[in-house]
Amino acid sequence: MEYRHTPVLLAEVTQQLSLQPGSIVVDCTLGGAGHAKRIAELIAPTGILVGIDQDEAALKAAEDALCLGQQVVLLKGNFGELDRLLVEAQIPWVDGFLFDLGVSSPQLDIVERGFTYQEDAPLDMRMDQCGPVTAAEIVNTYSESQLARIIRDYGEERWALRIAAFIVAARARRPVTTTGELVDVIKAAIPASARRAGGHPAKRTFQALRIEVNSELKVLETALSAALKWLSPNGRIAVISYHSLEDRIVKQLFSEGESACECPQGLPICACQKVPILRVLTKRPIVPGQDEIESNPRARSARMRVAQKLADPTSGESR
Ligand SMILES: C[S@@+](CC[C@H](N)C(=O)[O-])C[C@H]1O[C@@H](n2cnc3c(N)ncnc32)[C@H](O)[C@@H]1O
CATH class of the missing domain: 3.40.50.150 (Vaccinia Virus protein VP39)
Structure with missing residues:
Protein backbone atom coordinates (compact mmCIF):
# COMPACT_ATOMS: atom_id res chain seq x y z
CA MET A 1 0.00 0.00 0.00
CA GLN A 107 -0.82 4.66 10.77
CA LEU A 108 -4.32 6.11 11.11
CA ASP A 109 -5.57 5.00 7.70
CA ILE A 110 -4.39 1.38 7.77
CA VAL A 111 -7.31 0.01 9.74
CA GLU A 112 -5.44 -3.09 10.99
CA ARG A 113 -3.02 -0.88 12.95
CA GLY A 114 -5.93 -0.35 15.35
CA PHE A 115 -5.53 3.43 15.83
CA THR A 116 -8.85 4.50 14.38
CA TYR A 117 -12.23 4.63 16.06
CA GLN A 118 -13.94 4.91 12.68
CA GLU A 119 -13.57 1.22 11.73
CA ASP A 120 -13.49 -2.13 13.47
CA ALA A 121 -10.04 -3.73 13.84
CA PRO A 122 -7.89 -5.45 16.47
CA LEU A 123 -7.17 -3.05 19.33
CA ASP A 124 -3.44 -2.52 18.76
CA MET A 125 -2.16 1.10 18.45
CA ARG A 126 1.55 0.25 18.57
CA MET A 127 3.69 2.54 16.43
CA ASP A 128 6.48 0.00 16.81
CA GLN A 129 4.82 -3.25 15.82
CA CYS A 130 7.37 -5.14 17.89
CA GLY A 131 6.45 -3.05 20.95
CA PRO A 132 5.60 -4.95 24.13
CA VAL A 133 2.07 -3.68 24.92
CA THR A 134 -1.06 -3.37 22.78
CA ALA A 135 -4.12 -1.29 23.57
CA ALA A 136 -6.06 -4.55 24.05
CA GLU A 137 -3.68 -5.59 26.84
CA ILE A 138 -4.14 -2.26 28.59
CA VAL A 139 -7.92 -2.30 28.25
CA ASN A 140 -8.16 -5.87 29.55
CA THR A 141 -5.55 -5.87 32.32
CA TYR A 142 -5.26 -2.39 33.87
CA SER A 143 -7.23 -1.80 37.06
CA GLU A 144 -10.28 0.42 36.92
CA SER A 145 -8.41 3.24 38.66
CA GLN A 146 -5.41 2.96 36.29
CA LEU A 147 -7.76 3.13 33.29
CA ALA A 148 -9.60 6.11 34.74
CA ARG A 149 -6.30 7.90 35.38
CA ILE A 150 -4.92 7.49 31.87
CA ILE A 151 -8.24 8.34 30.21
CA ARG A 152 -8.51 11.47 32.37
CA ASP A 153 -4.86 12.57 32.20
CA TYR A 154 -3.95 11.62 28.63
CA GLY A 155 -7.39 12.02 27.04
CA GLU A 156 -8.56 14.99 29.13
CA GLU A 157 -11.90 13.15 29.13
CA ARG A 158 -14.44 14.34 31.70
CA TRP A 159 -16.25 10.96 31.63
CA ALA A 160 -13.07 9.02 32.44
CA LEU A 161 -14.42 7.42 35.63
CA ARG A 162 -17.58 6.17 33.92
CA ILE A 163 -15.71 4.92 30.85
CA ALA A 164 -13.26 3.00 33.05
CA ALA A 165 -16.14 1.45 35.01
CA PHE A 166 -17.94 0.45 31.80
CA ILE A 167 -14.75 -1.10 30.38
CA VAL A 168 -14.26 -3.18 33.52
CA ALA A 169 -17.89 -4.33 33.42
CA ALA A 170 -17.67 -5.18 29.70
CA ARG A 171 -14.44 -7.16 30.00
CA ALA A 172 -15.89 -9.18 32.92
CA ARG A 173 -18.36 -10.55 30.34
CA ARG A 174 -15.68 -11.12 27.68
CA PRO A 175 -12.40 -9.43 26.72
CA VAL A 176 -12.65 -6.21 24.68
CA THR A 177 -10.43 -6.97 21.71
CA THR A 178 -11.46 -4.71 18.85
CA THR A 179 -11.72 -0.97 18.27
CA GLY A 180 -15.41 -1.36 17.44
CA GLU A 181 -16.15 -3.13 20.73
CA LEU A 182 -14.33 -0.41 22.64
CA VAL A 183 -16.21 2.35 20.80
CA ASP A 184 -19.51 0.68 21.78
CA VAL A 185 -18.45 0.55 25.46
CA ILE A 186 -17.40 4.23 25.38
CA LYS A 187 -20.65 5.28 23.73
CA ALA A 188 -22.64 3.41 26.37
CA ALA A 189 -20.63 5.12 29.14
CA ILE A 190 -21.12 8.70 27.95
CA PRO A 191 -24.65 10.07 28.44
CA ALA A 192 -26.43 10.75 25.13
CA SER A 193 -26.72 14.49 25.81
CA ALA A 194 -22.93 14.78 26.32
CA ARG A 195 -22.19 12.65 23.26
CA ARG A 196 -23.54 15.31 20.93
CA ALA A 197 -20.73 17.78 21.65
CA GLY A 198 -16.93 17.54 21.42
CA GLY A 199 -16.45 15.38 18.31
CA HIS A 200 -16.47 11.58 18.24
CA PRO A 201 -17.15 10.21 21.73
CA ALA A 202 -14.20 7.78 21.49
CA LYS A 203 -11.68 10.41 20.33
CA ARG A 204 -10.25 11.29 23.74
CA THR A 205 -10.14 7.73 25.10
CA PHE A 206 -8.37 6.53 21.94
CA GLN A 207 -5.83 9.37 22.29
CA ALA A 208 -5.23 8.34 25.90
CA LEU A 209 -4.68 4.69 25.03
CA ARG A 210 -2.37 5.57 22.16
CA ILE A 211 -0.25 7.74 24.47
CA GLU A 212 -0.08 4.96 27.06
CA VAL A 213 0.69 2.17 24.54
CA ASN A 214 3.57 4.17 23.05
CA SER A 215 4.70 5.92 26.28
C1 LIG B 1 3.60 12.73 12.19
S1 LIG B 1 4.55 11.40 11.64
C2 LIG B 1 5.95 12.18 10.89
C3 LIG B 1 5.76 12.44 9.45
C4 LIG B 1 6.98 13.00 8.76
N1 LIG B 1 7.42 14.24 9.33
C5 LIG B 1 6.70 13.22 7.29
O1 LIG B 1 6.56 14.36 6.87
O2 LIG B 1 6.59 12.23 6.56
C6 LIG B 1 5.27 10.83 13.12
C7 LIG B 1 6.20 9.64 12.91
O3 LIG B 1 6.98 9.56 14.07
C8 LIG B 1 7.08 8.24 14.50
N2 LIG B 1 7.26 8.28 15.95
C9 LIG B 1 6.40 8.75 16.86
N3 LIG B 1 6.92 8.63 18.09
C10 LIG B 1 8.15 8.07 17.93
C11 LIG B 1 9.17 7.70 18.84
N4 LIG B 1 9.04 7.84 20.17
N5 LIG B 1 10.31 7.19 18.34
C12 LIG B 1 10.48 7.02 17.00
N6 LIG B 1 9.52 7.33 16.10
C13 LIG B 1 8.38 7.86 16.56
C14 LIG B 1 5.80 7.57 14.05
O4 LIG B 1 5.99 6.19 13.89
C15 LIG B 1 5.50 8.30 12.75
O5 LIG B 1 6.04 7.62 11.66
Whole structure:
Protein backbone atom coordinates (compact mmCIF):
# COMPACT_ATOMS: atom_id res chain seq x y z
CA MET A 1 0.00 0.00 0.00
CA GLU A 2 1.26 3.46 -0.91
CA TYR A 3 2.53 5.57 2.03
CA ARG A 4 0.71 8.89 1.86
CA HIS A 5 1.48 11.55 4.43
CA THR A 6 1.52 15.28 3.75
CA PRO A 7 4.26 17.01 5.75
CA VAL A 8 2.89 19.71 8.04
CA LEU A 9 4.37 23.25 8.13
CA LEU A 10 7.03 22.16 5.63
CA ALA A 11 8.18 25.64 4.56
CA GLU A 12 8.13 26.88 8.16
CA VAL A 13 10.22 23.91 9.38
CA THR A 14 12.96 24.39 6.81
CA GLN A 15 13.01 28.14 7.33
CA GLN A 16 13.09 27.90 11.12
CA LEU A 17 15.83 25.27 11.19
CA SER A 18 17.98 27.69 9.18
CA LEU A 19 19.67 24.88 7.28
CA GLN A 20 22.96 25.26 5.42
CA PRO A 21 24.86 22.91 3.13
CA GLY A 22 26.96 20.80 5.48
CA SER A 23 24.53 20.87 8.43
CA ILE A 24 23.96 17.72 10.45
CA VAL A 25 20.22 17.26 10.98
CA VAL A 26 18.30 14.62 12.89
CA ASP A 27 14.66 14.02 11.98
CA CYS A 28 13.46 12.09 15.02
CA THR A 29 10.07 11.30 13.46
CA LEU A 30 10.99 10.38 9.92
CA GLY A 31 7.61 9.00 8.77
CA GLY A 32 7.55 8.92 4.97
CA ALA A 33 10.40 11.47 4.84
CA GLY A 34 8.11 14.34 3.83
CA HIS A 35 10.21 16.82 5.83
CA ALA A 36 13.43 14.82 5.57
CA LYS A 37 13.52 14.85 1.78
CA ARG A 38 13.46 18.65 1.68
CA ILE A 39 15.96 18.86 4.54
CA ALA A 40 18.34 16.49 2.72
CA GLU A 41 18.20 18.72 -0.38
CA LEU A 42 19.01 21.84 1.63
CA ILE A 43 22.01 20.38 3.47
CA ALA A 44 23.51 18.60 0.41
CA PRO A 45 26.10 17.79 -0.72
CA THR A 46 28.12 17.61 2.49
CA GLY A 47 25.46 17.58 5.20
CA ILE A 48 24.28 14.50 7.06
CA LEU A 49 20.62 13.60 7.55
CA VAL A 50 19.78 11.10 10.28
CA GLY A 51 16.22 9.80 10.17
CA ILE A 52 14.74 7.91 13.11
CA ASP A 53 11.43 6.08 13.28
CA GLN A 54 10.14 3.19 15.34
CA ASP A 55 7.75 2.07 12.61
CA GLU A 56 9.17 -0.37 10.07
CA ALA A 57 6.62 0.69 7.42
CA ALA A 58 7.65 4.35 7.77
CA LEU A 59 11.35 3.49 7.39
CA LYS A 60 10.61 1.46 4.28
CA ALA A 61 8.65 4.37 2.77
CA ALA A 62 11.41 6.83 3.69
CA GLU A 63 14.01 4.58 2.12
CA ASP A 64 12.04 4.67 -1.14
CA ALA A 65 11.61 8.46 -0.96
CA LEU A 66 15.20 9.40 -0.12
CA CYS A 67 18.33 8.89 -2.18
CA LEU A 68 20.33 6.79 0.22
CA GLY A 69 24.04 7.42 0.32
CA GLN A 70 26.73 8.20 2.83
CA GLN A 71 24.94 11.42 3.70
CA VAL A 72 21.68 9.74 4.79
CA VAL A 73 21.49 7.47 7.85
CA LEU A 74 18.17 5.78 8.68
CA LEU A 75 17.74 4.25 12.11
CA LYS A 76 14.96 2.07 13.45
CA GLY A 77 14.39 2.97 17.05
CA ASN A 78 12.57 5.01 19.60
CA PHE A 79 13.66 8.62 19.98
CA GLY A 80 13.47 8.00 23.73
CA GLU A 81 16.85 6.31 23.12
CA LEU A 82 18.31 9.24 21.23
CA ASP A 83 21.66 9.16 23.03
CA ARG A 84 22.29 5.52 22.21
CA LEU A 85 21.13 5.89 18.60
CA LEU A 86 23.35 8.90 17.91
CA VAL A 87 26.39 7.39 19.62
CA GLU A 88 25.99 4.17 17.64
CA ALA A 89 25.63 6.14 14.40
CA GLN A 90 28.84 8.05 15.33
CA ILE A 91 27.21 11.46 14.98
CA PRO A 92 29.56 14.11 16.45
CA TRP A 93 26.98 16.85 17.09
CA VAL A 94 23.67 18.04 15.66
CA ASP A 95 22.86 21.38 14.03
CA GLY A 96 19.13 20.81 13.73
CA PHE A 97 16.54 18.53 15.30
CA LEU A 98 13.00 18.00 14.07
CA PHE A 99 10.27 16.28 16.08
CA ASP A 100 6.96 16.02 14.20
CA LEU A 101 5.10 14.19 16.92
CA GLY A 102 2.24 11.74 16.94
CA VAL A 103 1.02 9.36 14.32
CA SER A 104 1.32 9.51 10.54
CA SER A 105 -1.64 9.36 8.15
CA PRO A 106 -0.87 5.75 7.12
CA GLN A 107 -0.82 4.66 10.77
CA LEU A 108 -4.32 6.11 11.11
CA ASP A 109 -5.57 5.00 7.70
CA ILE A 110 -4.39 1.38 7.77
CA VAL A 111 -7.31 0.01 9.74
CA GLU A 112 -5.44 -3.09 10.99
CA ARG A 113 -3.02 -0.88 12.95
CA GLY A 114 -5.93 -0.35 15.35
CA PHE A 115 -5.53 3.43 15.83
CA THR A 116 -8.85 4.50 14.38
CA TYR A 117 -12.23 4.63 16.06
CA GLN A 118 -13.94 4.91 12.68
CA GLU A 119 -13.57 1.22 11.73
CA ASP A 120 -13.49 -2.13 13.47
CA ALA A 121 -10.04 -3.73 13.84
CA PRO A 122 -7.89 -5.45 16.47
CA LEU A 123 -7.17 -3.05 19.33
CA ASP A 124 -3.44 -2.52 18.76
CA MET A 125 -2.16 1.10 18.45
CA ARG A 126 1.55 0.25 18.57
CA MET A 127 3.69 2.54 16.43
CA ASP A 128 6.48 0.00 16.81
CA GLN A 129 4.82 -3.25 15.82
CA CYS A 130 7.37 -5.14 17.89
CA GLY A 131 6.45 -3.05 20.95
CA PRO A 132 5.60 -4.95 24.13
CA VAL A 133 2.07 -3.68 24.92
CA THR A 134 -1.06 -3.37 22.78
CA ALA A 135 -4.12 -1.29 23.57
CA ALA A 136 -6.06 -4.55 24.05
CA GLU A 137 -3.68 -5.59 26.84
CA ILE A 138 -4.14 -2.26 28.59
CA VAL A 139 -7.92 -2.30 28.25
CA ASN A 140 -8.16 -5.87 29.55
CA THR A 141 -5.55 -5.87 32.32
CA TYR A 142 -5.26 -2.39 33.87
CA SER A 143 -7.23 -1.80 37.06
CA GLU A 144 -10.28 0.42 36.92
CA SER A 145 -8.41 3.24 38.66
CA GLN A 146 -5.41 2.96 36.29
CA LEU A 147 -7.76 3.13 33.29
CA ALA A 148 -9.60 6.11 34.74
CA ARG A 149 -6.30 7.90 35.38
CA ILE A 150 -4.92 7.49 31.87
CA ILE A 151 -8.24 8.34 30.21
CA ARG A 152 -8.51 11.47 32.37
CA ASP A 153 -4.86 12.57 32.20
CA TYR A 154 -3.95 11.62 28.63
CA GLY A 155 -7.39 12.02 27.04
CA GLU A 156 -8.56 14.99 29.13
CA GLU A 157 -11.90 13.15 29.13
CA ARG A 158 -14.44 14.34 31.70
CA TRP A 159 -16.25 10.96 31.63
CA ALA A 160 -13.07 9.02 32.44
CA LEU A 161 -14.42 7.42 35.63
CA ARG A 162 -17.58 6.17 33.92
CA ILE A 163 -15.71 4.92 30.85
CA ALA A 164 -13.26 3.00 33.05
CA ALA A 165 -16.14 1.45 35.01
CA PHE A 166 -17.94 0.45 31.80
CA ILE A 167 -14.75 -1.10 30.38
CA VAL A 168 -14.26 -3.18 33.52
CA ALA A 169 -17.89 -4.33 33.42
CA ALA A 170 -17.67 -5.18 29.70
CA ARG A 171 -14.44 -7.16 30.00
CA ALA A 172 -15.89 -9.18 32.92
CA ARG A 173 -18.36 -10.55 30.34
CA ARG A 174 -15.68 -11.12 27.68
CA PRO A 175 -12.40 -9.43 26.72
CA VAL A 176 -12.65 -6.21 24.68
CA THR A 177 -10.43 -6.97 21.71
CA THR A 178 -11.46 -4.71 18.85
CA THR A 179 -11.72 -0.97 18.27
CA GLY A 180 -15.41 -1.36 17.44
CA GLU A 181 -16.15 -3.13 20.73
CA LEU A 182 -14.33 -0.41 22.64
CA VAL A 183 -16.21 2.35 20.80
CA ASP A 184 -19.51 0.68 21.78
CA VAL A 185 -18.45 0.55 25.46
CA ILE A 186 -17.40 4.23 25.38
CA LYS A 187 -20.65 5.28 23.73
CA ALA A 188 -22.64 3.41 26.37
CA ALA A 189 -20.63 5.12 29.14
CA ILE A 190 -21.12 8.70 27.95
CA PRO A 191 -24.65 10.07 28.44
CA ALA A 192 -26.43 10.75 25.13
CA SER A 193 -26.72 14.49 25.81
CA ALA A 194 -22.93 14.78 26.32
CA ARG A 195 -22.19 12.65 23.26
CA ARG A 196 -23.54 15.31 20.93
CA ALA A 197 -20.73 17.78 21.65
CA GLY A 198 -16.93 17.54 21.42
CA GLY A 199 -16.45 15.38 18.31
CA HIS A 200 -16.47 11.58 18.24
CA PRO A 201 -17.15 10.21 21.73
CA ALA A 202 -14.20 7.78 21.49
CA LYS A 203 -11.68 10.41 20.33
CA ARG A 204 -10.25 11.29 23.74
CA THR A 205 -10.14 7.73 25.10
CA PHE A 206 -8.37 6.53 21.94
CA GLN A 207 -5.83 9.37 22.29
CA ALA A 208 -5.23 8.34 25.90
CA LEU A 209 -4.68 4.69 25.03
CA ARG A 210 -2.37 5.57 22.16
CA ILE A 211 -0.25 7.74 24.47
CA GLU A 212 -0.08 4.96 27.06
CA VAL A 213 0.69 2.17 24.54
CA ASN A 214 3.57 4.17 23.05
CA SER A 215 4.70 5.92 26.28
CA GLU A 216 4.52 9.08 24.21
CA LEU A 217 4.84 11.71 26.91
CA LYS A 218 7.56 9.95 28.89
CA VAL A 219 9.82 9.45 25.88
CA LEU A 220 9.24 13.01 24.69
CA GLU A 221 10.71 14.51 27.87
CA THR A 222 13.72 12.18 27.76
CA ALA A 223 14.32 12.85 24.06
CA LEU A 224 14.07 16.63 24.26
CA SER A 225 16.51 16.77 27.16
CA ALA A 226 18.94 14.57 25.23
CA ALA A 227 18.52 16.61 22.04
CA LEU A 228 19.45 19.83 23.81
CA LYS A 229 22.77 18.27 24.85
CA TRP A 230 23.58 17.20 21.27
CA LEU A 231 22.82 20.59 19.71
CA SER A 232 25.82 22.53 18.44
CA PRO A 233 26.20 26.22 19.41
CA ASN A 234 23.46 28.09 17.50
CA GLY A 235 21.89 24.75 16.52
CA ARG A 236 18.10 24.72 16.41
CA ILE A 237 15.35 22.39 17.51
CA ALA A 238 11.81 22.44 16.10
CA VAL A 239 8.96 20.48 17.66
CA ILE A 240 5.51 20.12 16.08
CA SER A 241 2.90 18.86 18.52
CA TYR A 242 -0.72 17.97 17.96
CA HIS A 243 -2.28 18.14 21.41
CA SER A 244 -1.93 20.29 24.46
CA LEU A 245 -0.20 17.64 26.62
CA GLU A 246 2.75 17.40 24.24
CA ASP A 247 2.84 21.13 23.66
CA ARG A 248 2.94 21.78 27.41
CA ILE A 249 6.01 19.55 27.79
CA VAL A 250 7.82 21.30 24.94
CA LYS A 251 6.95 24.77 26.22
CA GLN A 252 8.04 23.89 29.75
CA LEU A 253 11.35 22.34 28.68
CA PHE A 254 12.21 25.23 26.37
CA SER A 255 11.37 27.73 29.05
CA GLU A 256 13.56 25.89 31.58
CA GLY A 257 16.41 25.98 29.04
CA GLU A 258 15.96 29.71 28.67
CA SER A 259 15.82 30.53 32.33
CA ALA A 260 18.71 31.56 34.54
CA CYS A 261 19.15 31.20 38.31
CA GLU A 262 16.18 29.47 39.96
CA CYS A 263 17.19 30.04 43.58
CA PRO A 264 14.43 31.20 45.94
CA GLN A 265 14.31 34.98 46.23
CA GLY A 266 16.36 36.39 49.06
CA LEU A 267 19.29 33.93 48.94
CA PRO A 268 22.47 36.00 49.31
CA ILE A 269 24.33 34.01 46.59
CA CYS A 270 23.19 31.71 43.81
CA ALA A 271 23.22 28.07 44.88
CA CYS A 272 21.78 26.47 41.70
CA GLN A 273 24.47 27.71 39.25
CA LYS A 274 21.89 27.57 36.47
CA VAL A 275 22.62 29.47 33.27
CA PRO A 276 20.42 29.80 30.18
CA ILE A 277 21.36 27.37 27.40
CA LEU A 278 18.61 28.24 24.93
CA ARG A 279 16.82 31.08 23.29
CA VAL A 280 13.20 30.38 22.41
CA LEU A 281 12.56 31.69 18.89
CA THR A 282 8.78 31.27 18.98
CA LYS A 283 7.19 33.19 21.83
CA ARG A 284 3.91 31.95 20.39
CA PRO A 285 3.76 28.64 18.52
CA ILE A 286 3.73 28.70 14.72
CA VAL A 287 0.45 27.27 13.39
CA PRO A 288 -0.67 26.32 9.88
CA GLY A 289 -2.45 28.93 7.79
CA GLN A 290 -6.00 28.52 6.53
CA ASP A 291 -4.79 27.32 3.10
CA GLU A 292 -2.75 24.50 4.63
CA ILE A 293 -5.61 23.45 6.90
CA GLU A 294 -7.99 23.38 3.93
CA SER A 295 -5.67 21.24 1.84
CA ASN A 296 -4.58 19.04 4.78
CA PRO A 297 -7.19 19.00 7.58
CA ARG A 298 -4.91 16.81 9.74
CA ALA A 299 -2.65 19.85 10.12
CA ARG A 300 -5.42 21.66 12.01
CA SER A 301 -4.13 21.08 15.53
CA ALA A 302 -0.40 21.46 14.73
CA ARG A 303 1.69 23.95 16.69
CA MET A 304 5.43 24.31 16.26
CA ARG A 305 7.88 25.66 18.82
CA VAL A 306 11.50 26.39 17.94
CA ALA A 307 14.54 27.10 20.10
CA GLN A 308 18.19 27.84 19.46
CA LYS A 309 21.14 26.68 21.54
CA LEU A 310 23.14 29.61 22.82
CA ALA A 311 26.61 30.00 21.35
CA ASP A 312 28.02 30.73 24.77
CA PRO A 313 25.65 29.54 27.50
CA THR A 314 27.33 31.70 30.13
CA SER A 315 26.65 34.92 28.20
CA GLY A 316 22.92 34.42 27.69
CA GLU A 317 23.33 35.62 24.06
CA SER A 318 23.18 33.67 20.79
CA ARG A 319 25.52 34.88 18.07
C1 LIG B 1 3.60 12.73 12.19
S1 LIG B 1 4.55 11.40 11.64
C2 LIG B 1 5.95 12.18 10.89
C3 LIG B 1 5.76 12.44 9.45
C4 LIG B 1 6.98 13.00 8.76
N1 LIG B 1 7.42 14.24 9.33
C5 LIG B 1 6.70 13.22 7.29
O1 LIG B 1 6.56 14.36 6.87
O2 LIG B 1 6.59 12.23 6.56
C6 LIG B 1 5.27 10.83 13.12
C7 LIG B 1 6.20 9.64 12.91
O3 LIG B 1 6.98 9.56 14.07
C8 LIG B 1 7.08 8.24 14.50
N2 LIG B 1 7.26 8.28 15.95
C9 LIG B 1 6.40 8.75 16.86
N3 LIG B 1 6.92 8.63 18.09
C10 LIG B 1 8.15 8.07 17.93
C11 LIG B 1 9.17 7.70 18.84
N4 LIG B 1 9.04 7.84 20.17
N5 LIG B 1 10.31 7.19 18.34
C12 LIG B 1 10.48 7.02 17.00
N6 LIG B 1 9.52 7.33 16.10
C13 LIG B 1 8.38 7.86 16.56
C14 LIG B 1 5.80 7.57 14.05
O4 LIG B 1 5.99 6.19 13.89
C15 LIG B 1 5.50 8.30 12.75
O5 LIG B 1 6.04 7.62 11.66
